[in-house]
Amino acid sequence: MNRIRIERLYKIFGDAPKRAFDMLAAGSGKDAVLATTGHVVALNDVNIEVPAGSIFMIMGLSGSGKSTLARCINRLIEPSAGSILLDGENMLKANDAQLREIRRTRISMVFQHFALLPNRTVLENAEFGLKLRGVPIDVRRNKAREVLSIVGLSAWENKYPSALSGGMRQRVGLARALATDADVLIMDEAFSALDPLIRGEMQDELLRLQRVLQKTILFITHDFQEALKLGNRIAIMSDGAVVQEGTPQEIVAAPQNDYVAAFTRDIDRARVFDATAAMVEEHPLIMDTKGSLEAGGAAAPGRFVINPQGRILGVISEEGARIHVGAPLNGGALSQNFATVSASAKLIEVAGACRGNRPVAVVDDEGKYRGRVDPSQLLACIASQPATAQPKGIHP
Amino acid sequence: MFNPDDLYILPIDEWIQAAVQWTALHFRPFFTVIKWPVETLLASFEHLLQTIPFPIFVILFSLIAWRLSTRGIAFFCAVSLTFIGFIGVWQEAMTTLALIATAIVLCVIIGIPMGILCARSDRAWNITRPVLDVMQTTPSFVYLVPVVMLFGVGTVPGEVAVIVAALPPLIRFTNLGIRMVNTETVEAGLAFGATSRQLLWEIQLPLATPTILGGLNQTVLTAMVMSVIVAMIGAEGLGLVVLQGLGRLDVGRAAVGGIAIVLLAIMLDRITQSLAKASPGGRRPLTAALLRLVRSERMNLDNSGDLADSRRAAHPGS
Numbered sequence: 001m002n003r004i005r006i007e008r009l010y011k012i013f014g015d016a017p018k019r020a021f022d023m024l025a026a027g028s029g030k031d032a033v034l035a036t037t038g039h040v041v042a043l044n045d046v047n048i049e050v051p052a053g054s055i056f057m058i059m060g061l062s063g064s065g066k067s068t069l070a071r072c073i074n075r076l077i078e079p080s081a082g083s084i085l086l087d088g089e090n091m092l093k094a095n096d097a098q099l100r101e102i103r104r105t106r107i108s109m110v111f112q113h114f115a116l117l118p119n120r121t122v123l124e125n126a127e128f129g130l131k132l133r134g135v136p137i138d139v140r141r142n143k144a145r146e147v148l149s150i151v152g153l154s155a156w157e158n159k160y161p162s163a164l165s166g167g168m169r170q171r172v173g174l175a176r177a178l179a180t181d182a183d184v185l186i187m188d189e190a191f192s193a194l195d196p197l198i199r200g201e202m203q204d205e206l207l208r209l210q211r212v213l214q215k216t217i218l219f220i221t222h223d224f225q226e227a228l229k230l231g232n233r234i235a236i237m238s239d240g241a242v243v244q245e246g247t248p249q250e251i252v253a254a255p256q257n258d259y260v261a262a263f264t265r266d267i268d269r270a271r272v273f274d275a276t277a278a279m280v281e282e283h284p285l286i287m288d289t290k291g292s293l294e295a296g297g298a299a300a301p302g303r304f305v306i307n308p309q310g311r312i313l314g315v316i317s318e319e320g321a322r323i324h325v326g327a328p329l330n331g332g333a334l335s336q337n338f339a340t341v342s343a344s345a346k347l348i349e350v351a352g353a354c355r356g357n358r359p360v361a362v363v364d365d366e367g368k369y370r371g372r373v374d375p376s377q378l379l380a381c382i383a384s385q386p387a388t389a390q391p392k393g394i395h396p
Numbered sequence: 397m398f399n400p401d402d403l404y405i406l407p408i409d410e411w412i413q414a415a416v417q418w419t420a421l422h423f424r425p426f427f428t429v430i431k432w433p434v435e436t437l438l439a440s441f442e443h444l445l446q447t448i449p450f451p452i453f454v455i456l457f458s459l460i461a462w463r464l465s466t467r468g469i470a471f472f473c474a475v476s477l478t479f480i481g482f483i484g485v486w487q488e489a490m491t492t493l494a495l496i497a498t499a500i501v502l503c504v505i506i507g508i509p510m511g512i513l514c515a516r517s518d519r520a521w522n523i524t525r526p527v528l529d530v531m532q533t534t535p536s537f538v539y540l541v542p543v544v545m546l547f548g549v550g551t552v553p554g555e556v557a558v559i560v561a562a563l564p565p566l567i568r569f570t571n572l573g574i575r576m577v578n579t580e581t582v583e584a585g586l587a588f589g590a591t592s593r594q595l596l597w598e599i600q601l602p603l604a605t606p607t608i609l610g611g612l613n614q615t616v617l618t619a620m621v622m623s624v625i626v627a628m629i630g631a632e633g634l635g636l637v638v639l640q641g642l643g644r645l646d647v648g649r650a651a652v653g654g655i656a657i658v659l660l661a662i663m664l665d666r667i668t669q670s671l672a673k674a675s676p677g678g679r680r681p682l683t684a685a686l687l688r689l690v691r692s693e694r695m696n697l698d699n700s701g702d703l704a705d706s707r708r709a710a711h712p713g714s
């Protein structure tokens with residue numbers, strides 16, 4: 001289910017955008033429009049769908065329109081054209097009162113420089129959204145304490161933001177956003193102002209929280225590594241347009257143009273791709289309830305044998321290779337010398353499981369066989385360069 | 397023969413005289429309405445300050461100064477006030493203080509809402525700004541002309557001139573303070589669904605308070621300076637002491653008035669300055685936050701032309 005759906009969204013800064021629109025329709029780019037009309041095309045025909053409960057990353061260089069897109073969603077910036085559907089309702093049709101209600105209960109926001117109120121305590125900052133909504137003091141205090149304990153700041157509730165480190169301040173920012181129980185969280189470069197170490201910590205913390213809270217998070221970043229680490233899906237923006245959208249693996253595997261390829265080139269694929277990328281869907285041998293193999297090809301050494309429910313029983317041993325289809329397997333025919341990896345495991349873990357000639361099976365969440373890892377494909381995956389960015393001068 | 401006076405004199409003085417007389421005649425009720433609250437408030441303050449016995453006032457004032465600022469400043473106030481009392485200008489000092497107190501009250505009532513309006517509407521600011529510019533570049537001496545013509549002479553017209561001169565810095569600083577509130581913080585207010593009133597009270601005013609108090613400091617100093625100058629149109633107080641001293645070539649008397657003025661000015665400056673630096677009470681944790689805020693905003697302020705203008709205009713007499 002899509003929580004947010006953005007269709008044909010445009011934002012043009014300037015007081016007479018009509019001419020700019022005409023130029024865009026005629027195929028002009030951002031620079032041409034700026035040169036001719038003096039208007040800035042901040043968003044140019046953006047279409048994205050954000051599934052409920054996912055972390056959706058918006059990635060792009062500075063000035064590519066990420067913040068504008070984020071602010072159009074809760075209408076801190078008024079879009080010039082297009083539609084933004086929140087659970088199917090068009091945000092752009094909401095009047096002032098409805099918009100306030102949406103901002104108070106359904107969309108909340110975390111800011112790059114935290115945007116805390118320096119004259120209020122951590123607790124008062126956390127309850128800010130609820131106070132605006134007019135929630136009685138004891139109710140909102142309880143809620144604020146609850147979210148502060150979620151982000152690990154219970155001991156700090158009576159301190160002022162100035163007494164906190166950057167990472168802690170952003171935790172307060174996060175607590176403030178969580179306190180309203182809004183399902184949608186917009187995080188504009190939320191970790192960009194933090195030191196690398198703290199940033200990594202906050203990313204882990206966000207992933208931990210997300211496993212429990214299952215919010216719909218729109219996370220803006222200019223850091224591709226961050227996008228890969230946090231995102232279920234990534235939209236890459238350039239000059240106000242989304243140039244590619246997909247899962248981290250899809251984007252790294254097949255960048256659609258040089259702009260995207262420039263980001264993906266130096267990425268460590270072993271940490272982005274999951275086991276399915278290095279998997280061959282070799283059919284296993286199925287052992288029936290009577291203990292003999294069903295038809296399904298030769299019983300070559302190293303082939304996996306599963307039961308009818310899909311669980312792995314073992315691999316065919318050297319000795320087992322002589323068994324005929326339909327004949328019962330004897331004790332020595334099945335070997336337990338194999339490893340399994342989960343389909344969602346990253347290649348770096350898969351590589352760790354490959355030892356000698358030991359077969360490695362990929363299993364799904366329920367432990368059912370899905371395929372086997374082909375070590376040569378694993379190496380190819382880790383080493384391969386995207387087609388559009390073939391490095392020159394490297395001879396195998 | 398090449399003196400322009402011999403050739404032709406544009407009768408501007410007559411025109412202005414005619415215009416002002418016409419205004420005074422046709423807008424009399426308007427000026428009466430303006431005069432009334434000024435007169436009433438001034439009379440009450442004057443009455444209050446003249447009634448409180450000298451030692452009690454010294455103690456009260458010093459206690460308030462201690463509450464609002466530091467022990468050192470409170471001590472300075474006690475010594476200075478006692479000194480003023482014993483150089484024979486106590487009553488005049490109280491009159492001057494009443495002029496300033498009235499100006500503060502009325503400037504706050506008028507100036508802060510106007511500053512808020514200017515901060516929230518670019519159009520209001522575009523209209524107000526040139527007026528403030530003219531008001532602040534005009535030597536305060538020149539104010540006296542229209543005031544005398546429209547309100548006459550004496551202490552109450554003097555008070556009107558004091559208020560008019562002291563108002564601009566407060567409007568300017570209130571506007572500036574609100575506009576300078578960090579954009580992201582304002583966005584945070586809006587993003588969590590603040591109404592425009594909530595935005596003002598929950599975010600903009602609290603964060604602009606140090607700057608507004610800085611403006612109040614300028615307003616108080618301007619009022620102090622102006623309350624002396626208006627002696628020339630017959631307002632009572634320390635200014636009149638100086639003026640009379642000079643008129644009679646009684647340098648001693650003039651100097652006594654001058655010393656009292658300087659002491660009063662230092663007291664008011666120090667108290668309002670520490671108000672802008674720390675919140676009242678000064679011992680709550682809020683202070684730390686506000687202090688940092690003031691410091692960083694001061695730095696921003698120093699780069700902006702607005703502050704320089706206001707500073708210059710804060711000492712129109714000098």
Ligand SMILES: Nc1ncnc2c1ncn2[C@@H]1O[C@H](COP(=O)(O)OP(=O)(O)O)[C@@H](O)[C@H]1O
Pocket residue numbers: 013014040041042060061062063064065066067068069
């Ligand atoms: N208020 C504004 N007026 C004019 N142009 C703006 C305004 N805000 C942003 N822009 C322009 O819109 C483009 C996108 O800006 P922004 O969304 O802030 O980019 P990002 O967040 O990706 O760095 C930039 O070219 C920027 O200069």
Ligand SMILES: [Mg+2]
Pocket residue numbers: 066067068189
């Ligand atoms: Mg940005």
